[in-house]
């Protein structure tokens with residue numbers, strides 16, 4: 512389909528562009544600036560500003576087969592209504608899809624309900640007080656022969672962006688991870704690439720008049736996100752709860768209320784009906800060892816193939832950490848190559864061969880995490896060959912609550928990894944104590 516996309520330069524719009532193009536659609540991007548944007552998978556670029564609805568006249572030509580409207584509303588009811596009319600009127604009588612982007616904040620606090628679905632009444636918080644009216648205005652286009660659809664994303668994460676990036680920035684600047692409001696606040700979340708796939712599914716298959724929650728995880732404790740954001744920022748400390756009135760000084764009262772909103776929202780309907788499969792790593796994993804903590808990469812070209820290899824290497828290191836923190840001997844041994852691996856400990860003891868490593872692990876791992884443990888972060892990957900990598904790590908001693916043990920030195924392990932039959936494993940590893 513030829514798809515007009517507003518908000519195409521934005522966080523969500525960038526991912527939607529890529530997934531539309533990958534699914535064989537042609538993106539016509541509506542942008543405020545006429546500057547060309549090299550590298551975007553756009554078929555064409557049109558200039559328009561949703562603050563000036565007249566500038567949208569003519570954007571939806573007869574060749575446009577679908578509209579995805581991602582540019583944010585202005586909050587001025589007349590302007591926002593005029594924007595919907597400018598984009599939807601040319602589709603009348605065609606049965607073509609018009610997908611409007613709202614958000615889960617229109618549901619308000621969800622209280623004790625386990626997971627709120629699309630049939631729940633709206634109860635918007637102030638920052639999106641006008642949005643249910645826009646949703647209704649969009650859905651009214653069904654009567655005019657438009658396949659009008661509303662998508663309500665949860666808190667979007669991934670690609671190092673979105674609101675979780677604010678948590679990372681704040682942890683870095685404050686030297687302490689923080690979250691806002693009560694300590695048991697939960698956010699419904701969605702990975703930006705999973706969400707982009709939902710937009711593709713919506714134009715391809717959503718029926719007229721439907722509303723979909725774009726939610727991968729229905730209720731993620733924000734305290735966990737804050738702790739993970741601290742890790743992404745290199746701040747291993749217990750997250751601090753900031754009261755909403757204090758947060759309002761930083762973010763303004765409306766956004767502070769939104770950050771403190773407790774919600775549990777179901778994305779089950781889109782899975783069941785549209786066949787949506789949100790399967791990217793969850794927000795905590797993404798913060799701890801994904802896009803929020805970039806790794807220096809050498810010896811391989813930039814691109815999705817290298818990204819996938821680095822992600823697989825990070826998963827291997829996460830497995831080392833998990834096995835060590837939970838004293839799981841077999842899983843720890845599973846990270847090593849069977850053929851002649853070598854491991855030199857931080858104390859200089861060289862374990863040569865799988866049997867030596869297994870004997871040592873069985874002796875020292877049980878009980879090793881009784882009082883404290885360690886976290887491992889990948890800092891540098893050098894691909895010596897596509898299937899051989901030298902990986903520099905940072906190992907930090909932590910308590911069980913993830914806080915740094917200040918008087919214990921860090922480690923600087925180096926792993927040589929080999930990829931056999933599609934799986935990265937440790938061929939050789941050596942740790943060095945970092946004496947600051």
Ligand SMILES: NC(=O)c1ccc[n+]([C@@H]2O[C@H](COP(=O)([O-])OP(=O)(O)OC[C@H]3O[C@@H](n4cnc5c(N)ncnc54)[C@H](OP(=O)(O)O)[C@@H]3O)[C@@H](O)[C@H]2O)c1
Pocket residue numbers: 517518519520521522523524541542543544559560561562581582583584612613614615663664665666667668673674
């Ligand atoms: N991020 C989330 O967690 C989340 C969650 C739920 C709902 N949403 C909603 O999803 C939509 C997209 O969010 P996002 O996170 O991708 O936002 P974003 O990164 O700020 O991107 C906004 C996009 O809209 C464009 N835009 C802004 N004002 C415009 C105007 N007056 N006319 C035309 N285009 C304009 C921007 O273009 P320029 O390049 O010209 O600035 C940019 O492409 C928004 O409606 C947002 O409320 C977001």
